[in-house]
Amino acid sequence: MSKKKQCAASCTMEAEYVALAVAVNEAKWLTMMSEELGLKERLQMPVVMLCDSQAAIKFASNRNEKTRTRHIDIVYHVARDAVQSRTVSIAYVHSNRNVADALTKGLRPAAQKNALELFNMKSREIRGE
Template sequence: MLSVCGSSSDWGACPDSRRSVSGFAVFLGDTLIDWKSKKQQVVSLSSAEAEYRAMGKAATELTWLVRLLSDFGVTIDMPIPLYCDNQAALHIARNPVFHERTKLY
């Protein structure tokens, strides 16, 4: 089973640019197969926004990884769990309506 553990961000981590750092780790069963930690391209106005962007990057990487694994004949059960500890970001992700107060985009 493929899962993403620790889709997270450090809000405003860089003291010079105030940009957040996103990170995630992808496991196939109990084996770590992919991970990434990178400074976000834009300044997030809240921790929820930074976490939501981190979830988006993790989902993008998962899409690529599922297609790569299928080229090797590995089938992946869907849906793939994506874990996040920020309740506000999870609420935004679950509710696909325009969120005026979040100022995400």
């Protein structure tokens, strides 16, 4: 599910951090739902989130706010709080291994082929009639 963000991000790190906060909220909801369904013992905690922005990962893992990032709305610090409480762990994934890029970006042919392989899909040529 995709939703339009209600704020304009001033840099890539901020955009990734906001997206991470949205994902953390989804993970929290899914965790609570799983617990209510009696699946708590099947949950792997902490929930591992993959992010291709090392700056966003560092910002989420660091409690000390920098002057340049004080403008980030406090509602997005849910990611930082989840990392601190160890309910979420954020791991770096290199862009060429990030399957989400195939769904969110226009890719060059080689990158598209790589993305299809990550999805275990094969390219199929469509021939004109």
